[in-house]
């Protein structure tokens with residue numbers, strides 16, 4: 407049922423869905439979480455690590471499950487987290503990880519060790535993790551000694567986090583596997599954006615450029631949130647900008663997506679009421695980016711407050727526009743919905759998690775990355791489909807412009823252009839046949855104009871059938887046709903003309919009630935080096951006129967050609983005699 411709904415009903419979409427389904431169980435598998443006891447508290451001025459640990463021992467901190475997604479940082483609030491591994495007989499090297507990596511620095515305090523500060527955009531730390539913050543806990547550290555973390559305040563707060571303490575070898579495996587997965591997703595997004603940009607330039611269609619902007623911004627959001635742009639990309643020039651760059655990329659992606667959807671789904675035609683709203687959304691997003699980066703508190707605060715409502719309203723609006731356009735017949739809108747719906751569903755789940763729901767869904771961030779790649783592929787296929795449709799439309803328009811509507815052969819202009827192009831190839835013999843149907847007025851007068859039209863169409867079809875694919879046949883006007891035989895010498899041209907003459911007669915189209923059949927008179931000429939299109943046609947026309955004068959239904963050759971041929975024969979025989 408779904409297959410019938412999806413454009414083209416190709417097998418590729420099944421592969422995409424299968425890929426996504428394979429990804430989810432893999433990511434949902436328990437990642438060998440270590441046994442940890444955890445609690446957190448908001449940081450107050452004057453707090454000391456020893457004081458926080460003492461409060462933890464007294465049970466005064468908020469206990470939470472570190473393996474579940476937990477929101478511990480409110481906007482503008484620093485926090486402490488204490489993690490205590492449950493007693494273990496093994497003293498092995500371990501890794502402590504925080505996932506997803508928070509945008510603010512985090513400091514690790516261990517008994518007897520100097521504090522170790524890590525940040526997403528920290529390029530000096532020997533270990534930072536990929537897609538997470540990671541600290542190496544040496545084997546010498548007491549296996550169940552509490553670990554204290556301090557999170558610096560973030561004006562926007564931080565998304566829910568999960569904590570893991572696992573053997574070092576497990577961590578290395580998980581890290582390599584995430585790197586492979588995320589690199590593949592980013593590579594797909596980048597490749598699709600580049601593909602769309604190439605199409606935008608080649609087809610001169612801005613829709614593809616808007617799409618490229620959207621995918622690029624989406625990739626940037628994911629790159630910043632997962633820390634991929636910092637590690638492994640090592641883009642140091644982005645250091646310190648994550649808090650501004652991520653929301654800016656989110657708003658710009660919305661703006662690009664809105665313009666893209668308006669054009670791609672042809673909202674003006676399929677959902678005019680939503681077209682203006684979608685464009686207003688696209689215009690509304692960039693000012694919020696400017697306000698947020700203005701360094702003026704009075705502008706930053708409202709921009710922050712409007713950020714999530716804008717994204718939410720925008721996503722719902724685009725979904726509605728896509729649904730309406732798809733229901734009303736937009737093929738592109740179906741591609742859009744196919745790629746966009748999983749992303750929207752993940753965004754809703756993500757928002758629910760940020761508000762304390764679904765703590766067990768620790769795979770949402772990775773799923774958003776995979777959904778971005780899947781969406782990029784689906785929409786690129788949609789764009790390719792659009793490019794094919796555009797090409798088909800262009801072919802149809804060209805055909806309509808070049809072909810005579812009644813006879814389906816080339817019209818006068820197109821034939822002239824094609825003949826001109828053929829004549830540009832010097833040295834190649836070109837024969838031109840001028841065909842004029844005989845007594846056509848009589849046919850019209852006796853049988854009516856409609857019968858005349860049908861006769862013209864039948865003659866054109868018969869003539870086309872008799873000619874080679876490389877020959878040209880066009881309607882010169884009224885009941886006159888021109889045939890251009892490329893590479894044909896005069897004897898061949900006369901032979902073809904005679905064949906055409908007989909063919910029209912064999913059609914047995916009555917001209918009037920006295921059993922007279924439709925015939926054609928044909929003039930034949932050959933291209934000369936000094937010919938233009940006009941002079942060539944004029945000589946063929948003269949030859950055809952002679953055929954008419956000599957009784958119709960016959961072929962006559964251009965007199966000048968015949969004279970020249972006679973002259974050449976005479977010169978040759980004089981030479982031979984001498």
Ligand SMILES: Nc1nc2c(ncn2[C@@H]2O[C@H](COP(=O)(O)OP(=O)(O)OP(=O)(O)O)[C@@H](O)[C@H]2O)c(=O)[nH]1
Nearest residue numbers: 842843844845846847848850855856858859884885
């Ligand atoms: N049905 C139809 N008739 C057309 C069309 N174009 C031109 N004609 C007719 O073709 C006829 C041409 O008439 P003439 O130029 O006198 O030539 P003819 O009757 O064929 O006589 P000869 O050429 O001397 O054999 C005119 O009656 C035109 O109206 C067309 O598209 N459809």
